[in-house]
């Protein structure tokens with residue numbers, strides 16, 4: 187039974203890598219802000235079409251790594267490269283189509299939903315309407331962002347990313363502000379779009395359960411280093427009540443929380459981890 191699950195996961199992963207994703211090579215990457223070294227000589231490879239989640243305590247450098255992959259910041263040392271169909275590229279030459287989603291939808295309040303989705307395109311096009319339909323909001327196309335709920339605004343942000351046919355979708359805690367039910371619905375939406383479109387996805391999250399529900403691999407960053415690289419071989423869609431899921435969640439949570447040294451700016455993330463921790467019945 188377990189072997190079947192693993193084989194299915196491997197077949198699915200191979201099919202996805204043949205689709206639209208790009209692979210990412212992070213080579214000996216360090217990042218310092220002044221005296222503070224946030225990331226220390228990181229080496230990690232992410233395969234085309236893979237879904238990778240990054241977890242870790244607040245302030246450990248998750249978003250920094252995402253910004254470096256996005257090309258929004260430069261490494262202090264090392265290099266980040268991409269490969270598409272055997273051809274290498276950086277952020278400049280033949281740069282991949284990278285889109286990023288944040289916790290806040292960052293919609294322009296003075297533009298209607300459809301024009302927010304089509305931002306940067308010559309004009310609101312069929313592609314924007316199609317993207318809105320894919321997130322289930324085609325009937326809200328002509329409304330203002332202000333009248334949408336938080337979850338709906340995040341759907342619009344997702345449509346805005348999808349309209350550019352991303353090869354790499356970076357997700358920086360995009361569901362962090364949503365209620366639990368909306369969050370699960372959004373996770374399912376992201377998973378189904380990722381499966382159908384085949385882009386590579388990198389998700390930063392405080393929520394270990396979310397990481398296990400969505401990712402092929404979970405990376406843990408501690409003290410600026412990757413200290414855990416766990417492959418998740420559970421068949422999709424993943425049932426949260428499942429014993430194998432719960433055991434994996436418990437093990438990764440225990441691993442995340444083991445680290446004794448709380449950073450000064452760690453309160454928020456640790457609270458979030460504790461909440462998840464208590465959901466699986468552990469005393470904190």
Ligand SMILES: Nc1ncnc2c1ncn2[C@@H]1O[C@H](COP(=O)(O)OP(=O)(O)OP(=O)(O)O)[C@@H](O)[C@H]1O
Pocket residue numbers: 219224242243244245246247248249250251451454455
């Ligand atoms: N532009 C910057 N200048 C100076 N320090 C920075 C800058 N950006 C991030 N840092 C520091 O780098 C460290 C890592 O920040 P980062 O945002 O990557 O953490 P994180 O793991 O994503 O945290 P959280 O889970 O709270 O979002 C923090 O100590 C932060 O203060």
